[in-house]
Amino acid sequence: MNEKGKWTIRFHLKPTQILVLGFLFLIILGTILLNLPIATNEHKSIGLIDALFTATSAVCVTGLVVVNTLDFWSPFGKVVILILIQIGGLGFMTFATMFFIMMGRKIRLKERLIIQEALNQYTLSGMVRLTKNVVLGTLLIEGIGAILLAIRFVPQHGLEGVFMAIFHSISAFCNAGFDIVGDSSLTPYVGDVIINITVILLIVLGGLGFTVWIDVLRVMKDKFANKYGWKRTFKKFTLHTKIVMVLTFSFIVIGFVLFFLLESGNPNTLGPLSIKDKVLGSLFQSITPRTAGFNTMPLDQMNHASKFLTILFMFVGGSPAGTAGGVKTVTVGVIILSVLSVIRGKEQTEAYDRSIPENIIKRALAVVTIGIAVVISVTMILSVTEIGTSFMNIFFESVSAFATVGLTLGITGSLTTIGKIIICITMFIGRLGPVTMALAFSMRGKSKTSIKKPEEKVMVG
Amino acid sequence: MNEKGKWTIRFHLKPTQILVLGFLFLIILGTILLNLPIATNEHKSIGLIDALFTATSAVCVTGLVVVNTLDFWSPFGKVVILILIQIGGLGFMTFATMFFIMMGRKIRLKERLIIQEALNQYTLSGMVRLTKNVVLGTLLIEGIGAILLAIRFVPQHGLEGVFMAIFHSISAFCNAGFDIVGDSSLTPYVGDVIINITVILLIVLGGLGFTVWIDVLRVMKDKFANKYGWKRTFKKFTLHTKIVMVLTFSFIVIGFVLFFLLESGNPNTLGPLSIKDKVLGSLFQSITPRTAGFNTMPLDQMNHASKFLTILFMFVGGSPAGTAGGVKTVTVGVIILSVLSVIRGKEQTEAYDRSIPENIIKRALAVVTIGIAVVISVTMILSVTEIGTSFMNIFFESVSAFATVGLTLGITGSLTTIGKIIICITMFIGRLGPVTMALAFSMRGKSKTSIKKPEEKVMVG
Ligand SMILES: [K+]
Numbered sequence A, B: 001m002n003e004k005g006k007w008t009i010r011f012h013l014k015p016t017q018i019l020v021l022g023f024l025f026l027i028i029l030g031t032i033l034l035n036l037p038i039a040t041n042e043h044k045s046i047g048l049i050d051a052l053f054t055a056t057s058a059v060c061v062t063g064l065v066v067v068n069t070l071d072f073w074s075p076f077g078k079v080v081i082l083i084l085i086q087i088g089g090l091g092f093m094t095f096a097t098m099f100f101i102m103m104g105r106k107i108r109l110k111e112r113l114i115i116q117e118a119l120n121q122y123t124l125s126g127m128v129r130l131t132k133n134v135v136l137g138t139l140l141i142e143g144i145g146a147i148l149l150a151i152r153f154v155p156q157h158g159l160e161g162v163f164m165a166i167f168h169s170i171s172a173f174c175n176a177g178f179d180i181v182g183d184s185s186l187t188p189y190v191g192d193v194i195i196n197i198t199v200i201l202l203i204v205l206g207g208l209g210f211t212v213w214i215d216v217l218r219v220m221k222d223k224f225a226n227k228y229g230w231k232r233t234f235k236k237f238t239l240h241t242k243i244v245m246v247l248t249f250s251f252i253v254i255g256f257v258l259f260f261l262l263e264s265g266n267p268n269t270l271g272p273l274s275i276k277d278k279v280l281g282s283l284f285q286s287i288t289p290r291t292a293g294f295n296t297m298p299l300d301q302m303n304h305a306s307k308f309l310t311i312l313f314m315f316v317g318g319s320p321a322g323t324a325g326g327v328k329t330v331t332v333g334v335i336i337l338s339v340l341s342v343i344r345g346k347e348q349t350e351a352y353d354r355s356i357p358e359n360i361i362k363r364a365l366a367v368v369t370i371g372i373a374v375v376i377s378v379t380m381i382l383s384v385t386e387i388g389t390s391f392m393n394i395f396f397e398s399v400s401a402f403a404t405v406g407l408t409l410g411i412t413g414s415l416t417t418i419g420k421i422i423i424c425i426t427m428f429i430g431r432l433g434p435v436t437m438a439l440a441f442s443m444r445g446k447s448k449t450s451i452k453k454p455e456e457k458v459m460v461g
C-alpha cells in the first residue's frame, strides 16, 4: 500500500474518536484547573460541577455561565477560560477544515484546485500547512479585533482594558460568548458603534468558516488580476461559498428587520433608545444568536415573538468549518433548496446551475432531524428536572446549549445539579455532534454496495 | 386519445382546486347556517367571525371551539355542526383515497392488484364504487360506535342520549373532537371503560386510513382461506400498511408510558385517580392528540413535559387517507427510515426488504418542513396579536390548529378577532395543505425531464 493509502486508512479509522477524545481531554484539564482555589477571586474552589460546567462551556465555545465571569474568576481563572476558548474554537475549526479537505478528495475538479492551491497536496505536510494557515488567519483577525476594541476599553479601564480587548476579541471570533464586562453581557455597550461593529465583524468572520475564507481569497486574487465585475466575481465562488454568503446575508437582514419591528416599541428593551441605538441593537440581536452568545439587550425582557425568533436563529447557527455552532446555514439551505425542488416538480435539487448530490440532502436531513430530536429530548428532561421554570426559558436554554450559543433567559445559574449536567452533555453533543455525524456519514456509504431492494411506494402527507 | 387518457387529463388538471373549492364552499355554507339566530339556543346570531370559526373547525374536523357546543347551539345548530363534520371527514377521506388510487397507477403490481380488487378498474365507475365503499364502511363503524356509546348515554340522558351517542361516534371517527358533554370535553368519563375504549377504537380506526382498511381486509381474507400464522400474515401487508401499523402502535405505547409516568403523580390530573383510571387516562391522552381532540384530563393542569409531548404527538397526527390530521405517521416514518439509512451508511432507504423511492423521501421532507414553517409562522404571529398569553399556550394552539386536533390549553374563546381568523386559516391549511401538497408534488416531476446539472458538493452539519 502506498503512502497515500496508509494515510487514508489511519485517518478513516477514527477521526471522530480523535475529535471526541481530544475535546474530552481538554474539558477534563479545564475542569481540574478551574476547580483550583487559585482560579477564583475568593481563593475558594468553585466545586466540581460548576468547574465542569464552565470548562465545558468554554471548550465548546458556548458561553453559558453559572457565575459572573468578571467578578468570580481570578486573573488565573480568566486566562484558563480564555485559553480553553481559543483551543476549543481553533481546534474545532482546524478539524472541521481538515474534514472538508478529506471530503474534497471526492470533490470535482474546481474545488480540488482551490484546496490544492491552499495545500499543495493531501499530504501530512499539507495538513500541517493548512493548520498553520488557519491559526495564522485566526490570530491576525483576533489581533485586529483586539486593537479596535482597545480603542474603547483602554481609555475606560487602562491597562486592564488591553486584557479586556484581547479577551473579547477572542471570545467574539470563537463565537464563545464569554464576557468580562459584568453580569449583563454587552448591554452597557448597546449603542456603542465601535464595540458593536467590531464584535459583529468578528462573530461573522469566525462563523463563515475557513473554507469560505480560502475561496474568497482565491476569487478576489483572480478578480483583481483580471479586473472583472462583481456579478462575474460571484459566479466564480464555489457553490458552498455562494450558499453561505446568501444565507448569512439573508438571515442577518431578516433578523434585523424583525427584531427592529418587534422590539422598537418595547419599553424594557429598545423602546427608550434613539433610532441609531435601535438599529445597532436590532442588528446585534440578529447576529448574536448565530451563535456568539453576547447580548446588548435584556433578553428576558423581549416579547415572546423575539424570544422564539432567537431560538430559531440559534438552532440554525453559523456556517460549517467555522467557530459557530447550530445545525449550520448550508444544512438549512440544502433542505430549503430540496423543498423548493419538490414544489417545482424537479427531480434534482438545484442551485446556481449546479445540482446537489442526493446523499448530501439526506445528510442534511439527518443532521437537522437528529438536532431536533436532541433539543426535544433535552427540553423534555429539563421540564421534569427544573420544576417551576417556564417552558420558554427551558426551551430557550436547551437550544442555546445544543447550538453552543450561550444566550439565556436567566436560568443557567439556578439550574439543578442534574440540569447542569444535562446542559453540559448537550453542549458537548451540540459542539461535536453535527461534525462527527457529518464525518461519520461521509466516511461510510461509499464502501458498502448492497443490492438494491425492490422499490415500494408509500403515501405521505 | 382513449377513454383512459381523457380521464387522466381531466383529473390531472386540477384535483387540488376541486378539493380546496369544495371545502371552501362547505365552510361558507356552514358559516351562513350557523350565523342564523335559529342555530343558537338563545335565538340570537353568534356573529360572523365565530360562525366562520365554528364552521371551519367542523369542516376541517378540528374541534377548537369559541363557545360551549352543548349549551350554546340549538338542536338545529348541533345538527349543522354534525353534518359539517361528517361531510368534512368523509369528503376528505374519499378524496385522499382517490388520490392514492391515482398514485397507484405508477405503483408496482402487488398494490395494483389490491386496488383493482377493490375497484375493478381505474374508471369513473370504479371511483364511484370506491366512494360508496368508503361511505358504507364509515357508516357501519360509526353505527357500531353509536350503539356502544348508547349503552352509557341512554341510561344517563334518555332519548337525548341517542343523539349524544350518534354525535360522539361521528365526532370520534372523523377525528373531529367536538363534544356535547359540557365545557370540559370528556373529562367526566375519565375512568369510564366503555366510553374510553369505544372512543379510542373509533379514533384509531378513522385515523388509520381507508387504504389500510382495504389492505387488512384483503390479507385477512387470504389468511383465513389459507390458514397461515400471524408472522406470515404481517408479511403479506403492503409496506404502507406495515409502516402505519408499527408506528401507530409504537406511538400509542410510547405516549401511554410517558403520560403515565409524567402525570400519575400530578395532583391536578391523574394523581387522585385509581390505578385503572390512571391507565385509562394515560392511554386516552396518548391517543387523542393524533388528532381526535377530546380530552379526559384537564390539559392546562398537565406539567410542561406532558404539554410538550402532546404538541409533538399533535404535529405527527394520524395516517394518510384517513380522517386524522397532522403531517402523518408515514411521513415521519419515512424521515426516520431515511435518517437511519444515513447513519448506517446505506445508499437506499430500506424497510421490510423494500426500498422507498427517493422522490417520496423528498416529498416527506417537504411536507414536514412546510408544516414546521406554518407552525412557526402562526406561533410568531399569535405571539404578537395575543399579548399576555403564555408562549406554551400559543404554541400549543398553533400546532393544534395546524394538525386539526382541537385540543387547547384554554385560550380559544378569548382569542382576538385577528387571532381567530389566523387560527381559521391555519385549520384550513392544516387540513388541506399536506394532501394538496402531496397531490401537487406527485402530479408533477414526472412530465418534466430537465437536463441534469453538474453536481457540486457542499458541506453540511
Ligand atoms: K457561543
Ligand SMILES: [K+]
Pocket (backbone or CB within 6 Å): B061, B062, B063, B175, B176, B177, B291, B292, B293, B404, B405, B406
Ligand atoms: K380533531
